[in-house]
Amino acid sequence: MDVVNKKWSEDYFFQERKKVLNMWPTGKEVNIDEAVEYHKNLPPVKNAALKVLQAKEKGITYLCPSSGSDTIANHKELLLHLQNEGKADLLTTYIDSLTRNCRFESAAQELKKGQKTGKAVLNGFPVVVHGINGNREVIEAVDLPILLFGPTPDARLTHEIGLAGGHTGYSGGPLISFWNYTKDIPVEKVIHNFQYINRLMGYYEENGIPILYCVSGAMPSISPPSLMIAPEIIEVLIAAEQGAKHIQLNNWLQGNISQDIAYILTFKKLAGEYLDKFGYHDVQTTTYSVSPTGRFPANHDQVFGLISYFTMIGILANVQVIGSRTIDEAHHIPTKEGTAASFRCAKMFENMLQPQHFDILDNKDIKAEVYILEKEVNSILDKVIDMGEGDVIIGTQRAIKAGILDQPYATTQHVRGKVMGVKDSEGAARFFDFGDLPFDKEIIAFHNDKIGEREKQLGKKVGYETVIYDMTAISMGALLPMS
Amino acid sequence: MMCGNNSVKGTLVTGVIGEDVHVTGIRILEHALRNAGFKVNSLGIHNTQDDFVNAAVETDADAIMISSLAGHATLLVEGLREKCIESGLENIRLYLGGQLVIHAEEWEKTEKTFKDMGFDRVYQPFVLPEPVIADLKKDLGIEDKGLK
Numbered sequence: 001m002d003v004v005n006k007k008w009s010e011d012y013f014f015q016e017r018k019k020v021l022n023m024w025p026t027g028k029e030v031n032i033d034e035a036v037e038y039h040k041n042l043p044p045v046k047n048a049a050l051k052v053l054q055a056k057e058k059g060i061t062y063l064c065p066s067s068g069s070d071t072i073a074n075h076k077e078l079l080l081h082l083q084n085e086g087k088a089d090l091l092t093t094y095i096d097s098l099t100r101n102c103r104f105e106s107a108a109q110e111l112k113k114g115q116k117t118g119k120a121v122l123n124g125f126p127v128v129v130h131g132i133n134g135n136r137e138v139i140e141a142v143d144l145p146i147l148l149f150g151p152t153p154d155a156r157l158t159h160e161i162g163l164a165g166g167h168t169g170y171s172g173g174p175l176i177s178f179w180n181y182t183k184d185i186p187v188e189k190v191i192h193n194f195q196y197i198n199r200l201m202g203y204y205e206e207n208g209i210p211i212l213y214c215v216s217g218a219m220p221s222i223s224p225p226s227l228m229i230a231p232e233i234i235e236v237l238i239a240a241e242q243g244a245k246h247i248q249l250n251n252w253l254q255g256n257i258s259q260d261i262a263y264i265l266t267f268k269k270l271a272g273e274y275l276d277k278f279g280y281h282d283v284q285t286t287t288y289s290v291s292p293t294g295r296f297p298a299n300h301d302q303v304f305g306l307i308s309y310f311t312m313i314g315i316l317a318n319v320q321v322i323g324s325r326t327i328d329e330a331h332h333i334p335t336k337e338g339t340a341a342s343f344r345c346a347k348m349f350e351n352m353l354q355p356q357h358f359d360i361l362d363n364k365d366i367k368a369e370v371y372i373l374e375k376e377v378n379s380i381l382d383k384v385i386d387m388g389e390g391d392v393i394i395g396t397q398r399a400i401k402a403g404i405l406d407q408p409y410a411t412t413q414h415v416r417g418k419v420m421g422v423k424d425s426e427g428a429a430r431f432f433d434f435g436d437l438p439f440d441k442e443i444i445a446f447h448n449d450k451i452g453e454r455e456k457q458l459g460k461k462v463g464y465e466t467v468i469y470d471m472t473a474i475s476m477g478a479l480l481p482m483s
Numbered sequence: 484m485m486c487g488n489n490s491v492k493g494t495l496v497t498g499v500i501g502e503d504v505h506v507t508g509i510r511i512l513e514h515a516l517r518n519a520g521f522k523v524n525s526l527g528i529h530n531t532q533d534d535f536v537n538a539a540v541e542t543d544a545d546a547i548m549i550s551s552l553a554g555h556a557t558l559l560v561e562g563l564r565e566k567c568i569e570s571g572l573e574n575i576r577l578y579l580g581g582q583l584v585i586h587a588e589e590w591e592k593t594e595k596t597f598k599d600m601g602f603d604r605v606y607q608p609f610v611l612p613e614p615v616i617a618d619l620k621k622d623l624g625i626e627d628k629g630l631k
Binding site: 221412418463465467 | 507515517529612
């Protein structure tokens, strides 16, 4: 079948399911109707989609970690600690790398090693190997909703087992998986795998079970936000077509307040507009903010400062969920104590700021950022849709070949890799190289002016050296490199 | 902003060797090399020695530029020069950069280790593209016509 943006028929979907459920013996355990019943009997407090909708209604913000350990016992212990000591509001099951690459045999072997020695070898929870009962044991041990977590080119079997196992959401997406997690896989293959996942979510939704799908777009690295928002909206449209009804918009914060808040406002607005434009009128969106993966300061005290800072930005922009990073992130996979401490810090900040409903959204700098960001995203998406003659998936394939959709520092061989960003004099990400993006004179002049201000500040032209030092600035203690 | 120069200065094969997904450094270098007018055949991540040699033969490359960030470079690049010679690439330049060793040691020692293996140039972490490009032009006998 050609990969196009059309909802899969149940026939085609069930045909594909037969293949996927055969990828590992635990696939045989999946009975989707039984799984639907299982979810119907889970209390609503354990449903991620319902919980974040509640946050939207009440005007509050929840905290959500990235968390995963190898054995059922270890993962339960971790999540209970985050629930009880960290006071997290949602939890995640971070999928280990072997499972993400469908190396289930290796995941099973490494799990055994971990079980024998008591010391985790895997860097996450091997969802597939643990089977439905293993997943349900974790779900039943906690009082909070749990989302699956981890971009990957093929999470189909992970979702069959993970959703049947009681998870009620997932964070990842076809485009982030394509640019940041693959080398040689064609984008249409990754998209096809995500159409399966979204169709599975659509099946649960049709049967009354809300599932929260968090799109992710791309991982930033001094990336002007249009580079993330455009692919995220494409992920939204692909999911909506397959029947996803609860979509969470992931906002990648990079540190400049006006730009970061503009990201959150623009993405929410444009996601709504594109959903409407394509006829998806019954999709509910919520927002989630996270500070990007990039080098973190080694010193815990500095990271507390960063955690507070990014919590502030999320709350000022009224997001429903904040995915807080942790104090020990720079050293190793976060420990439960590190995560709990980080969350207590974020929560303290939230408890001080949230009751004030302090509204700064009518700020001229934020508005200026929103204006240009809307223009950029619309320029890219309109071109993608045009190239696809109305089909956003066909458009995506063609746009990637033409450099209309592009990323710096992608692992995949299939992008141009021409675009590149650098910080301006206030730490906002601007285009150092526009590549082949379809931007008009106004957009180009805006970025060039901002870079001009940085050059004045530096006393020299911006170059690769600037880009490199910008990347490590936060880890060295500031938004901009300290001379 | 760097301006592109359309005349091809030289053909290169670039990439990361081994089970290593650190890609940012080589991508910055590739960006700079293309802007400086080189024809860059990027192999991306997860490459074996054979991947580099085969690409160099196919593209008639002047140099192979390898990035290695996981600290295992001695294991990964040993024998590459010999493979190149066997494949008819006796005169190809070999460049290496990244985080080449796990333990701290004097740079001169690290550099000598890889030069003895047949690398023409060996670079320390965080080397900027400009000196690498200058070295490449010198080694390939490319005159800078005064255009950046």
